[in-house]
Amino acid sequence: VAYLEIDNEKATFKLVSEEVKDQEGKVTLLWTIDGMGDYPFSSSAVDNIARVAGRVYLTKEIAQDVTDFSPYGLDKPTAVLRVVMKDGTQHEIKFGKEIPSGYYDYVTVDQTGRVCTIASSTGDKIRSTLLDLLDKTSVIVLEANKLQKLEFNRAKDQLHLVSDIKLVGEVGSGTEYLDFTITEPVRRSGTSESLSKLVNESVAASVSQFVEIDPKDLALYGLDQPAYLFNLSSADKSVRLMIGSQADGSSYYAMTDQVPAVFTVAASSFTTIDMKVTEMLDRFVALESIWAVEKIEADILGTRFVTEIQMEKSQTADDETVVFTLDGENAKIFSEKDKSLYNQFYQSIIGILIDNLDTEANPENTKDARIVFHIREDKDNNIPAHTKIVEFARRDDYTYYVFIDGIYTGYYIDGEKAFTSTRINSEGVLVSYKMMRYAMDHAVDGVFNTQEGYQLD
Template sequence: MKRKHLVTISIMLIGLAVSLFFLTDQDEVANGIKQSPQVLITESEKVDRVTIQLDNAVILEKDTEETWTIKDSQEAADQDKIKAALTTLFSLEGEEVAVKKKDVGLDFPQIKIKIGYSDNDTEESWTIGDLNAAGSAYYVENQNEGTIYLVASTLIETLPLQKQGYTDNKIITITSETVNKMTINNGAETIELTNDVPYPEEESRANLTGWYVHAPYSGYYNAAYSKMSDMIYAIDQFEMTELVTSNPTDLNEYGLDEVDFTITLESAEKTEKIVIGDPAAGGNYYAMLEGQSAVFTINNQLLDLYSYQAFDLLDGYVKIIALDVMNQLKIESDDFSIDIRMEHDTVTNEDGEEEVSSAFSVGDQIIEEDIFRDAYKYVAGLKVDKVVEEDVIYQDPEIELTYVIDLKDDQQKEIDVAFVPYDTTHYTVFVDEVVDFLVLKEDVNQMLEEMKKITK
């Protein structure tokens, strides 16, 4: 009885193992896991024609110079884009599966690919159907052979299906690395941004982007990091979404005869100006490059990055000076005066890294570093509130900050920040007697209160 019972259990275990094997195998097929993948296009070196059809056909042809062209295209072919796409196409591999075409979207496929070879006139025809249940692979059919494969979705989805994925769509030649000035005319104001530093390096050390907002203001002010970095990055993304016409007969048709939105980019060698017209279909705008005739479209999401008002592009701080270059900070007001002296040394910490050690004092009184740094946050953190909308004249300030910073070759520079009464709630703020903004009195008064505490 015992032996018969063990045999029965063994048979059950074997049956369970076989069932699990087949279930696992089917699950692997359904999820596109390839145990013995096959390369789909085996003679890629002989391919000289590729047709990719979604809505409209994109026909790529290779000439005798091994250069690829795009048939019936006004735009130039981008060889790097084409070769990258073909590398993806020729690397497709999959596992043959036994499924019905109608069950996997291959009876009426949306995507068709034809491969032509240089040594004969035949073509291989491939179609792409549905994703598998796991979303990890597409069903792909070789129509010449009637075989169906599961091909990893990551490869299929890398392959461009529209002509713009193969054309040279660059609008400008200036890059994020070469640009040193931007001028944006948005119809309401002209904004000038520059990374040509108007200050000594020591004075500009706290500027995270290295860029400044100048016009429409008189002075130069740190640009906001988040917005400025997006604008710089976007320079390399300036591409047309479509070439509308190479020789327009009427610019008025595209809103390009009289425009109120332009983006001018400058480098040391050249200037390029993008002119923006009316809205076009698909979230685009008509545009052209000044001095050229072609009309194209640009995606509105790209243009949005250049559509801020000047005030929105500021980091908003009155004046930030890095502490490690400052040797003196003086604050003067009617009821409070303080002169903070600073000394800085470079030391090696316990991890073997160099860092700056600072000492702060007021007269003979040593101020603890943490106490001073906490108070200084209210000085450095003073933010502008509004733009001065009228001419104001420099007068004796009610409150005045003087920064003294160390420059190269044992030189020093004084930077004066003066707060002159404007109305009941605001001061006008003059930085070295240049004025553009108003500051809330309550913020300045809070700064004074925090600085008063450090000597108590």
């Protein structure tokens, strides 16, 4: 066989072959679509069509010497397979309609006048379109644990997120995870759980159906200005995934730079693309381990305090040599249930959360509130002792811009939640400070009965 020609209602293309040898020297034919070698067609799907030419099994002869082929749908065949031999001769197999009882199609070969039947599955192969032959597994071909960078754009809120990615741990250990360092729109550690799910869903994007090869108008699919855009990079490969408008209630149109075709993906396979940006990043403004901090100086809306800590990494709050002081007084106070009240106070300081981003702002640092962390030397990681200065500038009646070491961070906090909240177990720093002072003043032998409550001004 020199080549095969397929001509059906939706496509016309030619299959050509090349002899290849395997490691054992065995020669096989590799079939490809002529003139479209750069397109990622499924080799198995193309081979299945080629095999039809060599194994046409006519199951039953229906009629001979036929001159009127219309009753069989062969006057206007649904598909034609031409087998061109190397000596120039050719054979033509025409596929008609399905027989009334189903499962078989009418066919005729060359000009024999014979009408036979053939398995409908064989006819379906010859009726394949180029879309049917595209390899559905070729649209991404990336492994999440090999990713080094993520860029994610979302049109509806103009989000542009860029993050470096690093695999921590050994693949297959069960404890490995992806570590994300966000560089845009702010510089923060990323939330591993949320962003891992985002990249896993993107690299696992599965084709439901191919729609159009070499689309001339991407706007028809919302892909001229994608609703979502991923740029995924590993050490040796980058893939661009675009998600456009909804194809129907359960799928989106999509396209990658690996396959020049529009396809659909199930909307249910993308559960994280609409999550809030604050769910993507570490929301703690200054999450410092208690044993790493030597002293904290605070000036919050006119209230000032100083707290000092003497504690090793291996210690707990009730260890004898641990020292907590607040405004120079002993703050190593426990509840009637033997819980460290100082730990709760400390948690209110380091538990201040980012409320949202405002990267377009260029605010003045009015220093309406200020928390200075004095961080101990970390010999294990070769980090010298240093200070971290966290300052808050009023944005409006409810929120405050955040500055760290004099630089605007691009985000703000909710002032009530951070400073003045009276919600139980979610007290703001100022309320927590008053509670700590009250417990210190009313403790007996280092124990304060919280069930008696706090009498705060």
